[in-house]
Amino acid sequence: MMDKLLLRARARLTVLVYDESGMSTVEYAIGTVAAAAFGAILYSVVTGDSIVGALTNIINRALNTGA
Template sequence: MIQSHATRPVSTQLQSRLRRLVHDDRGMSTVEYAIGTVAAAAFGALLYTVVTGDSILTALTGLVERALTVTF
């Protein structure tokens, strides 16, 4: 026999709502994209900080100069 919402006990209705809340995946892909975007931006900022640092800039400049002055 199928019961409507009006005839089900309140505890059963509450359990049903809680179960839906716990297992509801709507909006998860949006959250995943947001977290991925924030992580990519943070990684980009970190990479920019490292690459524009004096020691890395000096090393990269030396590497490029050495590569351009190689004789065959």
Template sequence: MSRTTTWNARELLRGAQQEANARLLRVMSEEEGMSTVEYAIGTIAAAAFGAVLYTVVTGESIPDALTGIIEKALNTSV
């Protein structure tokens, strides 16, 4: 092989390696789909919290406690 052929082969390999590194960096740094997953998890968490809150508020203990607080406040002498 001549020096020119060897030099061209090295340049081609170097260019290919740089391009491969650039592609790898782009793939590793892309975050497509991440926001969709985050929104889905947030929505599920909010729905679960809403279900728990609804269960607590519609249970018997909360209205009884609120009624007791209101009766106590209305029966307090000033």
């Protein structure tokens, strides 16, 4: 009887030590936060004055060709 209890306790401890079921959730959370931060940085760069001015200049030059 005692041996059975010890084996069960050992099996449960082994599962607790080696169980990584929560790791994927944490990895997804970190990935989501990193993607949101990258999106925010990209948005601030693209909507900045220099980028908007450069894109406007390129479009104006393409539309105002002498041909």
